[in-house]
Amino acid sequence: MGKSITHKIIEQHLVSGEMVPGTEVGLRIDQTLTQDATGTMAWLQFEAIGIGEVRTDISVSYVDHNTLQMGFRNPDDHRYLRTVAAKSGAVFSPAGTGICHQLHLENFAKPGATLIGSDSHTPTAGGIGSMAMGAGGLSVALAMAGEAYFIPMPKVVKVHLTGELTGWAAGKDVILELLRRLTVKGGVGKVFEYGGPGVESLSVPDRATITNMGAELGATTSIFPSDAKTKDFLEKMGRGNDWIELVADEDAVFDEVIEINLSELEPMVAQPHMPDLVCKVKDLAGKKIDQCAIGSCTNSSYSDLKNTAQILSGKQTPPEVDLLISPGSKQVVKMLAREGLIEPLLDAGARVLECSCGPCIGMGGSPTSAGVSVRTFNRNFEGRSGTLDGQVYLASAQTAARLALEGEFTDPATWGPAPERVELPKDVPSIRDLFVFPPEDKSVVEILRGPNIVALEDFDELPQTVEAKVLLKVEDNITTDHILPAGAEITALRSNIPAISQYIFSRVDAEFVNRMKEHGTGVILGGENYGQGSSREHAALGPRHLGVKAVIVKSLARIHRANLVNFGILPLLLVDPSDYDKLSEGDDLVIPAGAMTPGGTIDITTASGKTVAVTNDLTKKELEIIQSGGLLNAVRNNQS
Ligand code: F3S
Incomplete structure (x- = not known):
């Protein structure tokens, strides 16, 4: 039986388990990336x-992420990262060089390699055929x-x-179409492998935009074949030797097939506050x-910004529109500068920012109160822009650039000819x-450490019986931004768990942290x-520091679930989702944690x-990790 690209890569990297969907496999990892x-x-x-x-x-x-240097914390962290990388044999990319995924795609990612990164958009490298997955920081360590x-x-x-993109439709519209069809839950437990005759018409940056935002489907990862376009991209990056051909076998069998005719796509937009x-x-x-x-890591490539410059050239945005442009890497800026494409951006009224995540992570560029912001990013969760009632729409670079000139949403049929599709220069x-x-x-x-860098605390083993109150009850679709808000003030504390924990759920319930301090332990419903x-493990580490012993939920997002396991918090699933209504904040719970078995049910x-029945989807190993108080304890126990 023929194999998919995914199966080929997994087979080559398999160190334990069998390739049976849903069962655990252990993979050898060739590359890692971390962001600050x-x-x-x-x-x-x-x-x-x-x-x-x-x-x-x-x-x-x-x-x-945190390239602003307002006080000692961020620069101290950058110095720590530079020196610990040098000591440990890793490469360091200084602030301002670019966004991790754009840089990794350009400089390090390889077809056929496995990559994990402590950032949920690591699948960007799937655009050149890398099996690239977002993971918690501890898994990356x-x-x-x-x-x-x-x-x-x-x-x-x-x-x-099938087909080919036409007019103003862009790679972004392919993934927006998938999100429209499948929703943010539609990819859980799945790899999206692209194939068919339409693939060859998509450039590597288009492919990387699509795999980047596959993260919003909740997918394990997304991957494109490594073909002639990939070869050309790697050769132009001076990395022709990294190319291998990687395609699915003709007779490869897939668990599911989804058809998209590229010719039928038109410009789309994700509305506030969900990418789907x-x-x-x-x-x-x-x-x-x-x-x-x-x-952002989704749409900051040379072709995105060259198209932007072509659209803006000789025109000006209306004064009511604030236009921000953050190039993905200094390589992108160098190419634009060389071709005289920075000037049209400046003349159009754009603010050309540093090559960093910037507005995507709320580092400046927040919209006005209730302001409508059209962004080429991958996420539009409430408050992520830094403005709680900001109305963030997600679109392609072409669409955002054209709309910046219009000052309002208009029908693309009135936009005139679309800019030509861009190839990389020789x-x-x-x-x-x-x-x-x-x-x-x-x-x-x-290794140089500033005062903001606080060594990790040790966590206790999980007791046989957990007795704790429900100290917070929240609704569906809670994001890691709800658990730990983004923004300069908070993320500057990322290497200081006691300090950053004070912000856990601060924008959902300002009293939560005080209740946790009063009771010492607690459960979240x-x-x-x-x-x-996002993959931010502080959204699990912070609650753990405060004493959260379990979360009881209807369903869990993949990376956050892994982070909960890694830091010894029980991820419990309601057997009957309607039992959610039975439990209330303030309920005193008794959880017989010692009686739990992988996949078993406890009352x-x-x-x-x-009485409420809960189950789990934990493997034996994951359960042992939680019982030891987290993965670091488990690894140390194994080593000793
Ligand atoms: Fe990407 Fe940075 Fe935003 S890695 S999702 S541009 S915060």
């Missing part, structure tokens, strides 16, 4: 494992230490592409726009010298898709005599 917001913790964890140097083919530590990465063997969905609330741009005609932001300038490669002699490197969004009782 989650990376300081990942590197503290790597140090705590105590093996010295990384054991991957390559590990890269990027600084792209362990992969850097040479340990396998464990996932449930995914189902493989073929997205069969997708409609056609023309359906919003007449709605005023206050801001457009072009950039002589792409290199930025390789901007990366800091580790020295031969690492003994001379001193949640609805469907709890913990969706939770309340002091007032209610």
Whole structure:
């Protein structure tokens, strides 16, 4: 039987398990990436494992999230990341060099390789045929230490592409169409593997936009074949030797097939506040726009920004529209500058920002109160922009650039001819010298830590019986932004768990932290898709520091579930989702944790005599990790 690309890569990297969907497989990891917001913790964890140097083919530590230097915290963290990378044999990418996924795609990602990153949009590298997955920082630390990465063997969905994009439709519209059809829960436990005759018409940046935002489907990852387009891309990046051909066998069997005819797509937009609330741009005609932001790891490539410059050239945005542009890398900026494409951006009224995540993570560029912001990013959760009532719409770079000129949503049929599809130039300038490669002699490197870098605390084992109150009851679709808000003030504390924990659920219930302090332990009750969004493990570490012992939910997002396991918090699933209504904040619970078995059911009782059945989808190993008080304890126990 023929194999999919996904099966080929997994088979080559399989260290344990069998390729049966839903069962656990352990994978050898070739590459890792970390970014600063989650990376300081990942590197503290790597140090705590105590093996010295990384054991991957390559590990890269990027600084792209918190590049603002308002006080000592961020610069101290960057210095720590630079020095710990040098000491540990990893590559360091300084602030301002670019956004981790764009840089990794351009400089390090390889077809056929496995990559995990402490950022949920790591699947961007799937655009060149890498099996790239977002993971918690601790999983990345362990992969850097040479340990396998464990996932449930995914189902493989073929997205069969036919036709060709026309007019103003872009790669972004392919993934928006999938989100429209499948919703943010539609990809859980699945890899989306693209194939069919439509693939060859998509550029590598288009493919990377699509795999990037496959994260919003909740997918394990997304992957494109490595073909002639991939070869051309890698050759232009000076990495022709990294290319291998990688396609699914003719007779490969998939668990599911989805058809998309590219020729039928038109410009689309995701409406506030979910990436799957997708409609056609023309359906919003007449709605005023206050801001457009072009950039992020989803749409900040050379082709995105060249198209933007072509659309804006010789024109000006209306004064009511704030236009922000964040290029994905210095390589992108160099190419634009060389072709005289920065000037049209500036003349159009755009603010050209640093090559970093910037407005995507609320680092500046927040919209006005209730302002409508059209962004080329991947997420539009409430408050993520830094403005709680900001109305964020997600669109392609072409759409955002055109709408910036219009000042309101209009029908793309009135936009005139679309900009031509952009190819990379022949002589792409290199930025390789901007990366800091580790020295031969690492003994001379001193790891420099500022006062904001606080070593990890030890966590206790899980007791046989957990007695705790429900201290918070939340609705469906709670994101990691709800659990731990983004923004400069908070993320500057990412390497200081006691300090950052004070912000847990601060925008949902300002008294939650005080209740946790008063009781010392607690349980959180949640609805469907709890913990969706970013991979930030602080959304599990913070609650654990405060004493949260379990979350009881209807369903859980994949990466957050892994983070809960890694930090020893019980992820319990209501057997009957309607039991959610039976439990209330303030209920005293007795959880017989010692009686839990993988996939088994236990009864939770309340002091007032209610009984609720909960189950789990934990493997034996995951249950042991939780019982030991988290993965670091479990690894240390194994080592000793
Ligand atoms: Fe950065 Fe936003 Fe991507 S925070 S890594 S640009 S999702």
